[in-house]
Amino acid sequence: MALSAKSSPLSELRIALPSLPLRLQEVGRFVAANDYDATTRSMRDLAAEAGADPAAFTRLAKAIGYSGWDELRAALTEARRPSQISPFSVRAKNRRHGPNSDVALVTDKLEAEAAGLPRISAHAIADAARALHDAKRIWITGYRSCRSVAELLNYELRLFRPEQVQIVGASGPDDLDLGAFRPGEAVIVIGFTPYTNASVRVAQAAYRAGATLIAIADSVAAPMAEGADHVLLFEAASSPGFFPSLTGALAIAQSLAAVTFSLGGAAAKKRLEDTEARLAAASTYVSEKG
Amino acid sequence: MALSAKSSPLSELRIALPSLPLRLQEVGRFVAANDYDATTRSMRDLAAEAGADPAAFTRLAKAIGYSGWDELRAALTEARRPSQISPFSVRAKNRRHGPNSDVALVTDKLEAEAAGLPRISAHAIADAARALHDAKRIWITGYRSCRSVAELLNYELRLFRPEQVQIVGASGPDDLDLGAFRPGEAVIVIGFTPYTNASVRVAQAAYRAGATLIAIADSVAAPMAEGADHVLLFEAASSPGFFPSLTGALAIAQSLAAVTFSLGGAAAKKRLEDTEARLAAASTYVSEKG
DNA sequence: AGGGCCATGAAACATTTGTTGCACGATTTA
DNA sequence: TAAATCGTGCAACAAATGTTTCATGGCCCT
Secondary structure, eight states: OTTSSOOOHHHHHHHHGGGSOHHHHHHHHHHHHTHHHHHHSOHHHHHHHHTSOHHHHHHHHHHTTOSSHHHHHHHHHHHHSOOOSOHHHHHHSSOSSSTTHHHHHHHHHHHHHHHHGGGSOHHHHHHHHHHHHHOSSEEEEEOTTHHHHHHHHHHHHHHHOGGGEEETTTTSOHHHHHTTOOTTOEEEEEEOSSOBHHHHHHHHHHHHHTOEEEEEESOTTOGGGTTOSEEEEOOSSOSSSSSOOOHHHHHHHHHHHHHHHHHHHHHHHHHHHHHHHHHHHTTOBOOOOO | OOSSSOOOHHHHHHHHGGGSOHHHHHHHHHHHHTHHHHHHSOHHHHHHHHTSOHHHHHHHHHHTTOSSHHHHHHHHHHHHSOOOOOOHHHHHSSOOOSTTHHHHHHHHHHHHHHHHGGGSOHHHHHHHHHHHHHOSSEEEEEOTTHHHHHHHHHHHHHTTOGGGEEETTTTSOHHHHHTTOOTTOEEEEEEOSSOBHHHHHHHHHHHHHTOEEEEEESOTTOGGGTTOSEEEEOOSSSSSSSSOOOHHHHHHHHHHHHHHHHHHHHHHHHHHHHHHHHHHHTTOBOOOOO
């Protein structure tokens, strides 16, 4: 079984990389970034594109334990070979118990989540996005594990609508924000069983203020979905394991942001580009290499 | 680029196959059945395995309109090249318009994400979880949109290991935490293209300190994956839309937490129950209705 | 049957491949 | 400061690559 401690050539490369000479690091990075070309094109060809000496590739291979470039490339080729075994056959054996029950747990979890995603209603999301598009201001709420989803939504929406989006409670006690809800604004509340009192309070405040309420929840019976103009459902409990799954909620949040952006048209695009340009100017990102 | 928009070289081959000489048909079938080997191994090598003459490969290539085997192989190689990630601006364009384009966008996004999830390596996650289980302390890092994933991971892990988990930079400047990394501790860094400098700094600090480095990234070539003991890959660019998808990263984070919890056994379970009991006592949750 | 045609395998060809020895320069050590 | 070590590019090397040529053998047509 291929389960042994032997790892892929790319991991070997990655682990050895920091302890390598400068030039070898360069070509090592190049190989890692272009491993498909590494398996198909010639060493000299790669060297020309990487702007390095052909010999460096041979030396790199030897430095990480191969007899030469040929052997390293062969390893990369095998690692890339399309798997002939179907994932189902793997699933069939070693169920539940045994040395690899952890792996089975992960596999189950991922498959369950993948199966859950398409059940999300695309129409409902598109409708909610239109509501967001029309909103003068957008408030976002999520407590406990849902806070992460709330923050991602906040982040993405602020990329192209910086002044009009904020998380409830971000700049002080929640209660202050609750009084600020106005008609024409949108309030998003994210949550699932067991529901936190705080999120329900936010939903009620939004409802009373006449703001557009968008609930992202695991059930239409969720208390924060009461009186909501839009309810977007995901399956929190669909996955095996001990914590409810947030993948569905996150997928909804991302779709919501994407559609809202698309509704924003040229203006939104301009805003996003400005933001990206500012980040680039502040050298937030690692610069691209040739 | 030899010819204009032609179909894939493999279909060209299949079409021309019946009108070819006997021997060339055999070779052609072999190429069609083993096109991965055709792109990676040498002509003579293939000939030996197919039980044919090396010259037959050159003749086959010429028979279907290529200048030689090299050119045919180049075409096969390009046809097999993994779909490259297109930059944001390119992806933003060429969207179809129409009344329901928004709905289509959501559907595309969800389907793509569902398809991407099962590609995550369950083994790698299980291994990383074991490393987390053994770690004396766990540091978590994620900037910009990845911060949301980092915070979810932090939240879930703290449910059963409250004193040993923290987000880098949560209690002051990042730099203070970077000096606190120790061998025996684990550092998780989450990120994708374009990579923030800050996340790379954290990864390097972890490496230098001898801590166990776990990278959750979109590529093995990611700078914060260099020297990492575990790399968990997700597809950020797999989904249509304008922002990279975090669903994969989130699924990894949740699986990681679930497996780590399961490794924690009875002790972890006790911890979780205590936490839940405390939250219930503080009446955080909405009480069940009859 | 004979003559032309084409398919086929083996061997020789010019290129290109991965590798290695060597010299130069930078950095470290005594 | 001198010696030693290491990293690096260049150039020459043998091996392997794809291609071509040539001789052979089978096939069809007149």
